[in-house]
Amino acid sequence: MSPTTVHRRRRRLGAIATAAVAAMTAGLFGAVSAQAAQGCEVDYEVTGEWPGGFIADVQVTNLGDPVDGWSLEWDWPDGQRVTSMWNAKHTASGETAEAESYGYNAKIATGDSASFGFTGSWSGENTDPTGFRLNGRLCDGTTGEPTETPTGGPQEWDNATEQVAAMEPSTNIGNTLDALGGETAWGNPMITEELLQTYKAEGYNSIRLPVTWDEFTGPAPDYTIAPERMERVAQVVDWALENDLQVMINLHHDSWMWLDELPNDHDNVMAKFEAMWTQIAERFKDYPDGLSFESNNEPQFVGKEGDAGDPYNEELNRAFYDIVRGSGGNNADRLLVLPTLNTNAAQERLDPVKAMIDSLDDDMVAATIHYYGFWPFSVNVAGFPTYEAQSQADLAGSFQRTHDTFTANGIPVIVGEWAILNYGYTGPEVVEYGEMLKFFEDLQFQARQYHFTTMIWDAGQFLNRNTLQWRDQYLFDRISSSWTTRSGSTSFDRIYLEKAGTIGDVSQTLNRNGLEFEGLWDGDAQLVEGTDYTLSGDTLTVKAATLTRLAGDRAYGTNATIEARFSAGVPWRINIVSFDQPVLSDATGTTSLVIPTQFKGDHIEQMEAHYADGSNAGPASWTPYQESNVSWLPNYSGGTITVPEAFVNAIRDGEPVTITYHFWGGDSVDYTVVKNGGTVTGTAS
Known part of the structure; x- marks a missing residue:
């Protein structure tokens, strides 16, 4: 988006002089009503405008008694619409717009102001709105009794469906408290309150806080969690709740570090799992309901694939449920989230969790799945470089099944992780940028249609946690816009x-x-x-x-x-x-091969590999089209294509392999690779 800067004069609604007189009168003669006096004025300014779109800033000043929780409404005169909003929640549609406070900006003292901004769409005219109403009372510069009960204040939810809906949109703070070796071991800084405030200001309503506990847990039989670990998690939870972010914590990489051995070491694994959740439940039992618990992340079990793994997943989920519910305090009705086996959305994975939740007869339980797209598309393998019909059908089928199994039966759904596998802000595209944008937009649209809450997997690749700036503002604009509307x-x-x-x-x-x-x-x-x-x-x-x-x-x-x-x-x-057509040069290597390449403006679409007899070559032997990053790794700025060790190890010694690099511009370039013992050579065709 390249908006034209607009120096449009602020439109102020409400006369300051009138408000001053009203305030003086109230001070001299005292209150005449047991109800709080309300009054306000609004500054509205369009700061950027382009054909069909605009950006506006709004400042609402409270002229009446202090406000704790506010809602500002206005009507559009020319059919404008809000498309995204920050520092407030957009909670209306059609010809009426409504901005509702968050917890961190809910209080406005007498004479103080709250500000928020939004992007909007327009056609024809973009006339400034009039008739702003704060908590139902017209902002005309006067004060008087309220016409509606103010919104805001402590949030409570009657059931899981309401609470899960209030979590949308959501983000993971990944590769941090779940990182092995310490919070900063995987390249991210420590979580700060400023980070959480940034997420909140950018429109998020909740965070998923992945936590790996194993490295901070003592030996059997007590399996005591180190106090410093528990208190660090509590500190982050406190910050989130104080900034009006719901937060969900879990057992994260524990799932593959030791929980997956449940079939082979049943009693010890269950004892450790139960001890961990007993301690977590006790530490947080008096926390408000903005904190929720997820049993564990992506449950998997050694040697028990498919249906054989479902009973183990149910055993963990039931133990988790019983421990938390029996721990007292607010845990008696806290939101609990149960994953499917592998957080998979196949019907055979959904059904056992649906049956278990039905048996619990508890309306504060939700289900969770993960979705990173149709796998061949998400990693660019097997000839799926674009978001085509099969990829679209995979998303549609996964979400339809999940809706029909859970949501349609009153069980809310959290898509606890979603994105593109191996997406990074450095390095080459795994999935072509525009095709990724189409997938993101479609996923968010269908999630809205089915009333799922979505938690994007952000391990630092979207928000730079050092600068608190988006690494790709356009990408975030597309993501945040899709929370409320479609994009073409x-x-x-x-x-x-x-x-x-x-x-x-x-x-x-x-x-x-x-x-x-x-x-x-x-x-x-x-x-x-x-x-x-x-x-x-x-x-x-x-x-x-x-x-x-x-x-x-x-x-x-x-x-x-x-x-x-x-x-x-x-x-x-x-x-x-x-x-122009790329030019590849001869190369020699040992365990891998680095091919000098003149890309000449083009990018690789996909890589195909065959032996002389026409059979497939490479790690993905079931397809001629090999996986990005596993079998081909371009460096466009450095002018190379790496044939990684995984590909070299997978090809037969002494047999030439013809690699065909297909480029988006339409060209295809053949290149011959031969492995002989500890040497691999490449020859340009």
């Missing part, structure tokens, strides 16, 4: 133009996602339909002359980025890329 896209986020070739018209398909297409923009300049591009149904065609202009001197790589804008959501970026 096109069939691909790159248009490849051969450097020396003749540029022709290029067509793409619009993915409207129920929205109206509003045009193409180059920065702040709107492209002209009929001249710069044409639209026929869902076919968007960018004209050759426009592409030629955008490509400029056609240097290798991205020459320009245009935006496809829709009636809601975040614009879709389309990169104009100039390229």
Whole structure:
């Protein structure tokens, strides 16, 4: 998004002089009602605007008695809509907008202010709204009795469905308290209150706090958790709750460190599990209901795959449930979260947990699954480099089954982890960027449709925990927008133009996602339909002359980025890329091979590998298309492609392997690799 800066005059509603007189009168003559006097004024300012979208800041000043919990409503005069909001919760739709306070900004003393901001959509006009109402009373600069009961204050939920809904959206703080070797051992700084405040300010309502306990647990028979570990977890929980974030804690990597041995060392594993949860339950039993417990993470059991693992998963879940419920205090009705085996959404994994929850007859229990996408797409293997029909069907089927099994029967669902496997902010794409955006958008849309709460897996790859800034602001804008609305896209986020070739018209398909297409923009300049591009149904065609202009001197790589804008959501970026066929050179290595490569503006789509007889070569022997990062690792800035050790170890000694690198620009380049003992050689075709 490239909004034009707007220096629009603030629109202030409510006369300061009138408010001052009212305040003086109240001070001289005293209160005339047992009810608190209410009064307010609002400063509304559009700070950025572009065709179809805008950013606004709002400041509400309390002129009446102190407020503890507030809701600010207004009506849109020209059909505008809020698309995302920060420092307040957007809780209305249609022609009425409503911003509701969080716990950290719920209190406004007399004369003090609270501020929040939002992005919005508009068409036609973008007239400032009028008629702001604070807790139901018109902000006209006067004070008087309230017309509605204020919102806010302590939050209580009547059942798990209500509480889980209030957790959305949510994020994991991964690779920290779950890291082996200490909180900072996996590259993240220690969790701070400022980190939690940042998540809250960016719109999150809860955190999942993965905790690995084993390294801080003493020997049998007591399995005592070190006090410093327990108190560090409690400190983070305290910070979260104080900043109006719900928090869910669990046993995390313990699941594969020792819990998975339950079938082989049953009594000792159960004793340790029960001892841990007994101590955790006792430490937190008096905490408010904003704290919830998850039995354990991704339960798995050695030698017990599929149906054979379900009884062990149920045994752990029942022990967890009985211990927490029997520990007293607020644990008697605290939200408890039970995972499926492997947190898998196959029907045969959902059914046993559904049956167990039914048997508990407890309306403060939720189920949890994880979802990282159709596996071949999420790791780019087996010829699935795009978010195509099979990947879409896998998501739709997983969420449909989960909804029909749990949500439709009154059991709320938490998608406790989701993202793309192996996504990182450094290194090459595992999944092409635009295809990942489509998957993220579709997942969040379907989760909203089915009323799931989603907890993105953030191990530091999204929010930089040192600077408290998003590593990719555009990516976060797309994610946060999808909490409330859809965003559109096109069939691909790159248009490849051969450097020396003749540029022709290029067509793409619009993915409207129920929205109206509003045009193409180059920065702040709107492209002209009929001249710069044409639209026929869902076919968007960018004209050759426009592409030629955008490509400029056609240097290798991205020459320009245009935006496809829709009636809601975040614009879709389309990169104009100039390229030539990549050139690979000969190489020699030992356990791996580093191929000098001139990429010339192009990127690898997928890698194919065959022996001379046509059979598949590589670790994924069931497919010719090998996995990204496992069998091919490009370094675009460094000009190399690494054939990793995993691939070299998997190929047969002395038999040449033809690797075909397929590139997004349409070229394919063959390269021959041969392993002979401790040497591997590569030859360009």
